[in-house]
Amino acid sequence: MYSVRSARQFSTSALRAVSFKTVPASSDSVSSLKVIVKNAGSKSGPSGLAHLVSTSTFLDTPEKSGLRLKREAELLGGEYSAEITRDALILKATFLKEGLPFFVNALGSALAKASFKPHELKEVAGPYSSYVNSLKTSCPKTKGIEELHAVTFRSGLGLPLWYDGFKSYSTEDIKTFAKSAFLTENIEIIGENVDSADLQKFVSESSFASLPTGNDVIAQPQPTYTGSESRIRRAGKTSAVLGFAVEDADAFELVAAGLVANAPSTISANVESKVLSYDGASLFYFSVTSSDAAETSKIIKDAAKHLKTLDFSKYAKYASYLAGKPVTSKSVTIPSEFNLVVIGDVDNAPLKSEL
């Protein structure tokens, strides 16, 4: 077993599965690397475990302690971070471009060689994950969008994005998760301001080459649900989120733009509408958050009305701006059912049947 793995360290065949991409530079002297580990996001595995895995990266490996990695990165002029999405674990490093080989190694080791020690989970990853979860979910809009995922997808994409302390995990759970997800087929490396031949060479010489291979995992379309309503009573601002799973994500970029353009521009309300695209599903939402529950109610009611009445095909330019990509004009079919989430003063927010 071990001999097979160590033999692979010098073989480049495993790397054929890793996909590479380079994007143009936004600075002459600074490069960045982004490693996307597909199927290592919150949708895979029990709730919250993927977040703990992400906060456990860039700590000790048998060769280098987390402290040494941090100090060396500082000396070279570089910073790194790990974040979690529903689909993937994303490792990022931004550095002065001379540091490329060092940071390729650092990212590779973080995936292939992490020790995942019990004291790190207890003292670093655990407390930090809880801090992130409480910080994020204290925002009523974010909490509302989390809840919308839960009612729309139930499992998989519906699992919470962050570790909420609901279950306790050991380092063995983290190791098992890492072993099953950190496979070469799952890895995509995106380099900015790097030479792609250099990047491939350094990757083949790094710990990325010692990652095990598995089978290509093709995202299965997830079952989705509409017609649900979730109301969470909580002090603070009141947020209402209306949404549903969509097939044609581009068409709903038009809807998002149309709804935002027609929402009143007030000082106190925060209005947002987006299409979140995942492997195998997309989720459209419109959210409004205000300290005044009456204002939240009015804007969400108007949005529900606009959803049925507006001609969204004329918002292509605005949609291109909001989405940050070209969106072409087309006609949109709006589904008759949707999900509604209300966080905050639920007594004074409309029921789903009233929209």
Next chain:
Amino acid sequence: MLSKRLFSTSSRQLTRAAVSRLGNGITVITKPSETATPSVGLFLNSGSRSEDAYSSGISTLLGHVVSASQSAADALKTEGVKYYSSNQKEVTGILSASYPKGNSTGAFTSIKNTLAKLDSIVSDEVKLADQKAKSIAIADAFEDSPKDMVIEHMIGTAFQGTSLALPKYGKSESLEILESQDLKNYLGSNLVSSNLAIVSVGSEIDHDSLIKFASELPIATGAKKPFASTSFLGSDIRLRDDNLPQAHAAISVLTPGFKETAAFYTGLVAAQINGSYSGIASPYSSYVGSTLAQFLEENHLVDSFDHFQLAYSDVGLWGGYFASHNIGNYDETIHFALKNWNRFSSGTVNEIELSKAKSELKLRLLKAPSSSVAFGESLATQAFGLGYIPSEQEVAANIDEVTSASVTAWAQKYLYDQDIAVAGNGQIEALFDYNRLRNDMSMMRW
């Protein structure tokens, strides 16, 4: 092993920013850049420092009125062009138009339309009242963020009695009394050719077409008013608030402004030596190399801190900000931080710390700003202040020039035994009085 370079780093060089000045005085800047949402913006070389006690906040208000106007809403709906405004002490982004790729003509048309209607936009009393409420809400929210608040008040007490002390987003008392006529007067004296820069960030607008666009704009010819001179006064200002969970304080000394290149970059490197510490907000906090961070963390004396070199055209402030929930020992937090600053003057900062600070500073300064609007503002600030925009190579060379000896000389001149400006907020019963803090700026031994 780390310094040996085994690969090519000389990939295609990006074009540096092009700057030209039109006959009437308008500065035109284009910076080719890869960005999903390019921008083109109008920046004035007058910010809160150009205001007075009765008009404090007028540049912020003007930006809000423009970006909330009907003309702005039309630009967004029909062209996908979004207006932003921004404010600094010496620069105001009055109208930064961010547009989807491929629609630079839409951005040009929108800006032209808005400028043509500017007079009627600022005359709309109903919209103005709305935006006054919004500007007041922003100024108040700024006061509620302890870090921003103490740093702003530190600047205020340092330069008290001069216009540089005015808060960048204004004050609710002065915002309340502003009227349309004030905005018109402000535009009349500030939206003039020599006070204006038009900045494009993105790859769609070339320099010649931006020059052509700039020359067609209805901008009055006029000269820029110089900033009123300012003076530093060692002083402190405190707002004790036992409802806040932490103690917050910012302390700084007077330094030259960003026109004095050598001193400015030495100050930046010195600030980076102690760097910043984010406590619970980063999983890697306990690993950071800053000696001050290690000491304060080990002794539970700090939740987060930051060091800065603020710089304006003629003066600057170098210092730090410290937040701690260990309020009973906050005197020690500040004492040991100031004792740590003494190291700079005694030349006991080691070479490793210095090269770490230089590398980190290069990364921080050379990284492209996160949004094209912020990028435009930083380009405009440099062009106004320096008259040119330094290339990445020049910035890196300036940082490389800094040595241990120059840090020591800088610190002995500007830091050691100098008067300080102090601002505190939160549970600051253990923040010592001015004289005891001032005593920590020098040593009983050398």
